[in-house]
Amino acid sequence: MYHVSDVLKYGFCPKLFWAIRQEGSKSPQKFIQMNASLSDILVKKVGLTDVFESYRSIDPAVVKEGLLTKKAVVNGRFEHHSLRVKIPLVHLTQDGLDVYFTTLSSNAKVEDQRYLSMHIWVLESLGYPIHQIKVLSFNPDYIRGEELDIESCFLLRDTFIRQNGKPAGNITSVLLSHKFDFSETLTGMDEVMENEAMKMTIDQCPALNRCDHFESCFQNQYELDQNSIFFLTQSAQKRNFINEGILKLNQVPLERLEGTPLQFAQLMADRNGGLFADRVVLKHWLSGLSQPLIFMDFEWDTHGIPPYKGMKPLDVLCFQYSLHLLRDQDLAHYEFLESGDCRERFIQSLISNTPKEGSVLAYNAFGAESIRLRELGDQFPQYKEELDQIIDRMVDLAVLFTEGIVYLSAMKGSFTLKNIIQTINPELNYASLSIGHGLEAVKHYRTLVNNDDEDEIKEALLKYCKMDTLAMVEILSWLNTIVA
Numbered sequence: 326m327y328h329v330s331d332v333l334k335y336g337f338c339p340k341l342f343w344a345i346r347q348e349g350s351k352s353p354q355k356f357i358q359m360n361a362s363l364s365d366i367l368v369k370k371v372g373l374t375d376v377f378e379s380y381r382s383i384d385p386a387v388v389k390e391g392l393l394t395k396k397a398v399v400n401g402r403f404e405h406h407s408l409r410v411k412i413p414l415v416h417l418t419q420d421g422l423d424v425y426f427t428t429l430s431s432n433a434k435v436e437d438q439r440y441l442s443m444h445i446w447v448l449e450s451l452g453y454p455i456h457q458i459k460v461l462s463f464n465p466d467y468i469r470g471e472e473l474d475i476e477s478c479f480l481l482r483d484t485f486i487r488q489n490g491k492p493a494g495n496i497t498s499v500l501l502s503h504k505f506d507f508s509e510t511l512t513g514m515d516e517v518m519e520n521e522a523m524k525m526t527i528d529q530c531p532a533l534n535r536c537d538h539f540e541s542c543f544q545n546q547y548e549l550d551q552n553s554i555f556f557l558t559q560s561a562q563k564r565n566f567i568n569e570g571i572l573k574l575n576q577v578p579l580e581r582l583e584g585t586p587l588q589f590a591q592l593m594a595d596r597n598g599g600l601f602a603d604r605v606v607l608k609h610w611l612s613g614l615s616q617p618l619i620f621m622d623f624e625w626d627t628h629g630i631p632p633y634k635g636m637k638p639l640d641v642l643c644f645q646y647s648l649h650l651l652r653d654q655d656l657a658h659y660e661f662l663e664s665g666d667c668r669e670r671f672i673q674s675l676i677s678n679t680p681k682e683g684s685v686l687a688y689n690a691f692g693a694e695s696i697r698l699r700e701l702g703d704q705f706p707q708y709k710e711e712l713d714q715i716i717d718r719m720v721d722l723a724v725l726f727t728e729g730i731v732y733l734s735a736m737k738g739s740f741t742l743k744n745i746i747q748t749i750n751p752e753l754n755y756a757s758l759s760i761g762h763g764l765e766a767v768k769h770y771r772t773l774v775n776n777d778d779e780d781e782i783k784e785a786l787l788k789y790c791k792m793d794t795l796a797m798v799e800i801l802s803w804l805n806t807i808v809a
């Protein structure tokens with residue numbers, strides 16, 4: 326028996342589907358915190374009171390019976406041709422079946438069409454005529470007051486929306502007029518599962534080296550050393566190069582490259598012993614920094630349902646910061662970590678520990694920390710001016726690497742802070758910490774309240790966030806040595 330996620334994996338790469346089925350799947354870490362059941366909310370929103378509640382291991386025949394007697398089933402499991410789907414709510418009306426899905430997003434995205442189609446295909450194959458299809462989404466315009474108005478927090482959508490925000494048609498019409506038949510796909514999946522040693526060629530691999538299974542798929546066929554063509558960035562020709570046997574960066578015909586600054590940096594680093602730096606630009610960038618230097622990093626959790634006043638659905642709550650302050654040669658450290666509604670104390674602490682002058686460095690500052698400060702300023706307008714002053718002094722350390730101003734071959738085309746610091750100073754190693762990345766930090770933070778190990782978890786979280794700002798201090802010091 327397969328689930329929708331199996332079909333999606335198979336569609337991406339049959340070998341990936343095969344490998345995960347062999348190993349057994351690990352539940353992914355939930356990125357969005359939900360402290361209520363979406364299906365319960367859905368039942369209220371649709372206005373139903375008497376429903377049949379389905380469960381994980383239920384026999385689909387029992388669900389069918391439940392639908393006939395109660396006319397509505399929550400989280401019903403339906404099965405056809407080895408595909409088992411779970412549907413948040415179905416309601417049998419005189420006109421046919423009303424089908425309700427949920428999404429952890431503010432819109433019913435048209436990109437989900439194939440995913441939803443699988444469910445509809447199963448229902449129709451079982452002989453249920455579909456009357457209408459709707460999707461429960463978050464209401465992006467809802468702002469929580471003192472009390473949560475759960476009904477207003479959600480909207481029942483009947484229209485698909487494109488990524489650019491434009492409507493992409495009525496959900497029911499789109500899904501009922503563009504039908505997919507998944508029988509062939511499921512038969513293909515059966516065939517793959519019968520394969521004892523599933524093999525793929527590099528040409529069939531959709532992910533190249535960006536897949537955890539790369540080593541096992543292409544063992545001994547390709548070297549992934551730092552000079553490998555697999556790490557070439559922004560190249561539409563990369564797959565062709567590999568197929569043509571051009572496997573090293575120094576073999577790439579320059580006339581077939583797009584010639585982006587990052588590609589130039591990669592090729593130059595490869596030629597020059599592993600380091601490229603545009604020293605003129607770097608020197609100019611460094612000279613633009615003003616003292617003292619403030620290194621800033623936040624951790625936050627994303628809440629589907631706004632937990633506190635002034636928050637919207639899918640807002641984030643900053644629960645931790647680390648701040649290193651470098652004044653001449655003196656390095657000081659400040660930090661904050663709290664649970665609950667700590668937003669105002671977070672702001673007050675940050676403002677009091679951030680000097681009124683000096684550059685504020687963050688990694689990916691404008692995709693993360695500056696957005697968080699703007700959100701906090703909107704929620705607490707009394708601090709907006711001071712928070713805006715911090716934003717105005719923000720400098721993004723990541724651009725030096727993502728724009729190809731500095732490149733180390735050992736980075737192997739990865740521009741994360743963790744990868745870069747491990748390249749520059751392997752002693753600053755996140756692997757030595759009990760919390761090694763942001764999602765893990767959030768997972769632990771969620772367990773803080775009423776936990777006997779609260780002190781231990783706090784200590785691990787503090788060490789992790791401190792490592793991020795310390796890494797930035799170290800990177801800046803290394804950059805200075807390049808232009809010295």
Ligand code: SF4
Binds near residue numbers: 538542
């Ligand atoms: S490395 Fe490529 S072929 Fe192998 S599982 Fe991943 S995506 Fe599929």
